[in-house]
Amino acid sequence: MTHELKNIIKEYQQATLKGQQCVLATVVALDGSSYRRPGVRMLILEDGHMIGAVSGGCVEKEVLRQAQSVFNDNTAKVITYDGRYRLGCEGVLYILLEPFRPNTEFLEAFTETLKLRRNFKVVSIFEKKEAINKHYGSMVHFGDAILPIYSDFKQGGGLNLFEQEMEPCFKLFIIGAEHDAVQLNTLASQLGWEVTIIADPAEEKNILDFEGAHEFMGILPNEFPVNSIDNRTAIVLMNHSYSKDLSYLMALKDVQPLYLGLLGPHRRREKLFNELLERSPSLSYDFLDCIHGPAGLNLGTETPQEIAVSIIAEILSVLRNQKPIPLKDKKKGIHD
Numbered sequence: 001m002t003h004e005l006k007n008i009i010k011e012y013q014q015a016t017l018k019g020q021q022c023v024l025a026t027v028v029a030l031d032g033s034s035y036r037r038p039g040v041r042m043l044i045l046e047d048g049h050m051i052g053a054v055s056g057g058c059v060e061k062e063v064l065r066q067a068q069s070v071f072n073d074n075t076a077k078v079i080t081y082d083g084r085y086r087l088g089c090e091g092v093l094y095i096l097l098e099p100f101r102p103n104t105e106f107l108e109a110f111t112e113t114l115k116l117r118r119n120f121k122v123v124s125i126f127e128k129k130e131a132i133n134k135h136y137g138s139m140v141h142f143g144d145a146i147l148p149i150y151s152d153f154k155q156g157g158g159l160n161l162f163e164q165e166m167e168p169c170f171k172l173f174i175i176g177a178e179h180d181a182v183q184l185n186t187l188a189s190q191l192g193w194e195v196t197i198i199a200d201p202a203e204e205k206n207i208l209d210f211e212g213a214h215e216f217m218g219i220l221p222n223e224f225p226v227n228s229i230d231n232r233t234a235i236v237l238m239n240h241s242y243s244k245d246l247s248y249l250m251a252l253k254d255v256q257p258l259y260l261g262l263l264g265p266h267r268r269r270e271k272l273f274n275e276l277l278e279r280s281p282s283l284s285y286d287f288l289d290c291i292h293g294p295a296g297l298n299l300g301t302e303t304p305q306e307i308a309v310s311i312i313a314e315i316l317s318v319l320r321n322q323k324p325i326p327l328k329d330k331k332k333g334i335h336d
Contacts, residue, residue: 006192013107022101038164122163182209260291296314
């Protein structure tokens with residue numbers, strides 16, 4: 001969710017340079033089931049352009065139509081959308097529409113929070129009914145600072161609250177700069193992950209070779225920024241070099257990423273583990289447990305693009321603590 005809000009704010013800043021007003025749509029409640037859950041957001045620009053989505057595409061035209069009154073009178077409103085009759089879902093969406101005008105203090109706090117990888121919280125005030133109310137709106141808790149997303153918002157009492165804890169953007173380090181690394185970067189970037197490419201300084205590559213990447217670093221293994229690794233970080237070794245992989249594993253042995261993936265067959269992984277343990281006998285088994293080698297799920301993949309899908313799917317399964325199975329075999333709901 002954080003990456004969606006990050007993109008919304010980026011698009012808002014571009015829109016204001018063109019003198020356009022913006023309205024934010026947030027799904028704040030749901031009765032039954034829907035394509036997406038409460039907390040999803042979409043930005044609507046005066047010219048009708050929309051960034052993000054609050055459904056699979058069925059609700060957006062209605063949201064755009066309903067947003068016109070917010071553009072006209074600058075007053076927030078709640079709309080409902082009954083998917084039981086118009087969608088493939090079986091629920092009623094409650095969508096908060098409000099002016100989106102974060103001030104400079106808000107934008108600076110948001111940027112600093114993302115940079116420091118801190119959690120923050122979004123609180124939306126609304127009622128579960130179709131209504132227009134100047135006391136509807138959202139605030140963001142940046143630590144001790146509580147800032148509204150539009151300056152005219154005045155919180156009212158006796159209303160519903162939708163609170164959403166927001167975590168730092170998920171981060172992926174791709175160590176390697178060959179064609180398969182390009183494909184993995186493309187897919188991960190499209191998911192909103194912050195991708196950093198790590199390449200040997202001798203390689204004639206730069207960030208322009210990796211569209212969508214957050215950062216490119218031409219460094220040696222001992223220069224890896226280990227202090228930036230946290231429990232929302234994945235690392236994939238794609239060097240196609242045994243000696244480089246070993247050097248990176250040695251550099252990473254004292255950190256605990258969420259996921260560490262290795263390319264190559266099982267026997268290569270075992271050889272790496274054995275040599276790693278010889279060089280570092282006190283190596284933590286927790287570190288070995290976070291290593292996935294060969295990286296990826298068993299999907300019968302062959303092409304670099306398919307391998308990227310397989311690796312991303314495995315990282316997601318670890319991130320969401322899920323055992324991958326066909327959804328047709330899942331006895332409960334998709335999000336249960």
